[in-house]
Amino acid sequence: MTSPVWHPFTQHGLGDPIPLISHAKDAKLYATDGNSWIDAISSWWVTTHGHAHPRIMAAIRDQSEKLDQLIFAGWTHEPAETLAAELVRITPAPLTRVFFSDSGSTSVEVALKMALGYWFNIGEARSRILVLEHSYHGDTIGTMSVGERGVYNRAWQPLLFDVDTIPFPHEGLEQTTLDALEAACLQKPAAFIVEPLILGAGGMLIYPAWVLAEMRAICARHGVLFIADEVMTGWGRTGTRFACDSAGVIPDIVCLSKGLTGGALPLAVTLCIEPIFAAHLSTDRAKTFYHSSSYTANPIACAAANANLEIWRDEPVQQRIDALADAQAAHLSLLSHDRRVQNPRRLGTIAALDIVVADSGYLSNLAPRLIAFYRDRGVLLRPLGNTLYVMPPYCTTPDELAQVWDAIGASLDILGGSPG
Template sequence: MATPDSDWLTPNWLAEGAAHIWRPYCQMQTARPPLPVVATLGSRLVLADGRELIDGLASWWTACHGYNHPHIAQALRDQIERMPHVMFGGLAHEPAYRLAKRLADLLPGDLSHAFFAESGSVAVEIAMKMALQFHINRGAQTNKGAGRTRFLSFRGGYHGDTLATMTVCDPEEGMHSLFSGVMPAQVIADLPRDAESEAALDALLAVRGEEIAAILVEPLVQGAGGMLLHGPETLRALRRLADAHGVLLIFDEIFTGFGRTGTMFAMQAAGIEPDIVTLSKALTGGTLPLSAAVASTRVFEAFLSDDPEAGLMHGPTYMANPLACAAANASLDLFEDGAWRADVARVSAALTEGLEPCRAAPGVVDVRVMGAIGVVEFDAPVAVGDLCARFVEEGAWIRPMGKVIYLTPAFTTPDTDLALLTRAVRKVVGVAHPLD
């Protein structure tokens, strides 16, 4: 790790910029000041005052290989000297084309046509736009709004903060209830977890299926909605229902993709494929923003025509940014050797052992682990700011949300750091254990 220079260690930039920064997910009038980070290394954040915190979140689930991985860093250095960016309209470059081929080879089935963007939310919006235009191009709806113009998503779901993605998030439990009634209403249902709920969703689709363009779901784990888990059979049920009612199936794997649940992609646990999958977060190993909406051949071919208007008229300015694509290719290099599987299993075992005692803590209603995701759920929303401060005192960076304290560490997090993270959770929730 390079030693931070004096300008970074001096907190003047924090004080001088504070009046001009609008921070995420907080009430600016009452929020606690943020912690100034001056460097990262492996699983650690280095603060301006010299303290080091074990990052239990891998920076919102992105830094799967740990921070500052030398292979990714070298790929970025090489690429920035050659070509940091070039527009993708009418031009091509090797990092994007190689990445698209590699994603097609990694993804199951014929998910083989990648459309790149910058953020996960935008990738979901692109997937939604693809689904709408798929039906327009096939004549199942008009571009005047008749026909399949809505989406079916699920309670507990979260798909982003942009305008269209807000409409497919949980309208009551999510962060966007303020906009209820302002944005176009989608169809929100319960996930089909058993035969009875599958029959209920089938009945809903029998009535409203002809107005629905696609079903949208986070496979296996509804992340920001509370780290809510469901089984592979739920995904198989959604595939059956989508096929039966002529709607597309979109998997939002922005959180679950690239090993987080134990398989490379969550869909692989169910043995089925969606029509479109969205990817981001760990795609570049936590270095640069990049996302993709990857479509099946059937979806892609619906856009092929002699009519120019039948093409996908979309193009983010920084789409397929060569620097970001180089980082993603380097990240995929690290996945190719397969060591991540053992690392995820090791992290999963540490989270299971370290968090299970929390079941005895006051207010805890569930403890659950899937892959490199560990969750302690309470019976009421937790005080995020207060808990963050207590975790920092224990040497950990853990930011709860809603009713859950969760851990999503880098796969490469050492055992000693994993032990510190789970010990911090046990101490803060107030449970005694021999491990402590």
């Protein structure tokens, strides 16, 4: 009997095997049949310190015996209060308010609704959203609307709202992007949403910190709210705790999830500046911010997040990030002159390259062949079409990382030819 489970981003008609994982530890996944894999993409970019980190697991166990769930509309609990206070402490001072949700997509939905609610409540007719070309912000209707349109959302096009798209700042074309943003801001849109420094699902496209800083400055000059989607880029992936840090950028709204709990449990937050909260603060109940989910600020998830923040505070996390980033750079450099590879690039702990094929893009036939190749060699990698990236947990050992890159080097041979 086949499993009744319908897996995300999985074409079951291809009949690919789906390993049954029984447990995980640090950077390794273990299956019921005895096989194991190095989790080289941090289980979809969420696992930071490693699977089953003892401090996070202990916090989850402890909290589960105290309070498992609580309605968060008009009620509160200590794990959420502690977490919110610490997030305000470690983020720039203008970010004073923390709204909880349960996934990256919903944190972005909240950000969009905050921005539109702000303008509505202060009596200005601003409702247009600016987006960056090739971006991805989630799979709910609102987040698909502000992301790149393509095969993965074309069935729902009738439901998506219109946006204005700013061209991606490819090398040498940065000023084109900035000029386009300046012109768009003259039309008084509500907000501009970006993935800071690197676009994830859009192909691991990297742009410089100075461009991010200038985009933020343009929005500030025109009074356009600046939303930073740090769902993937946050918690050290780009080399600093948050990607905006390296550009000296303070957003009006920032979205955090994935590594917020160290990858252990689903949780998200949307932080905003005080004027956005103040625009919803009133004795008029009609100005209430009407958004929630049943599991908003789940106490167990908040406890996991607090343990994650304690790890950042007490352990040499930045040193681990720096060491992993250096190791990634060293491995990537060995393939940088291979003629089967284009645009080798790295930002912090994220390394990526494009494999030269005739059918490039998200639906490249190369991707499923590569996934199977790596699976057979004990490595979990999930290419974005012909774009291959490595984003492992910070605890990944040198030997484990070498195994990942050895598999990548061997996989190039399935394309035929020889290295240049």
